[in-house]
Amino acid sequence: xxxxVKKGEDPTHAGGKLIVIxxxxxxxxxxxxxxxxxxMFFTSSALKIYAHDPYTAQTDEEMxxxxxxxxxxxxxxxxxxxxxxxxxxxxxxxEQIEALTDLLEAYKTGLIKEGxxx
Numbered sequence: 001x002x003x004x005v006k007k008g009e010d011p012t013h014a015g016g017k018l019i020v021i022x023x024x025x026x027x028x029x030x031x032x033x034x035x036x037x038x039x040m041f042f043t044s045s046a047l048k049i050y051a052h053d054p055y056t057a058q059t060d061e062e063m064x065x066x067x068x069x070x071x072x073x074x075x076x077x078x079x080x081x082x083x084x085x086x087x088x089x090x091x092x093x094x095e096q097i098e099a100l101t102d103l104l105e106a107y108k109t110g111l112i113k114e115g116x117x118x
Contacts, residue, residue: 006034011049012074019074021049030054036068044082049074 003009003020011020021038030036036052050070084090106112 002029002033003035003038004033005051011038016076019049027055038073039070045078047074047076047078048072 003011012018013020019040021040027036034054036054039050039052041048041050049072051073053069053071055068085094103112107114
């Protein structure tokens with residue numbers, strides 16, 4: 001569903017809870033949308049959406065030298081920075097640390113004996 005920026009459409013919907021960034025990155029949509037699509041960046045402290053100006057290259061051979069200009073059209077800052085511990089990866093790392101801590105404790109208390117390969 002390309003966002004028709006030239007008709008005044010906005011990439012945010014449902015009170016900002018839905019973001020549509022299929023803004024027409026494909027050159028065939030650029031005449032419909034008026035832009036060359038969106039890119040969304042999400043960091044630990046902010047969400048940013050950039051709109052890209054249509055390409056200036058006339059041929060595929062010109063594309064590597066074609067400069068794409070972008071404008072930040074939306075930026076929201078999180079009330080608090082998201083930490084690694086709050087991510088799926090962070091939770092997985094915490095579980096691994098707990099398992100290794102339990103293993104070390106079992107070794108220290110003699111529950112697990114040091115083994116030697118022969």
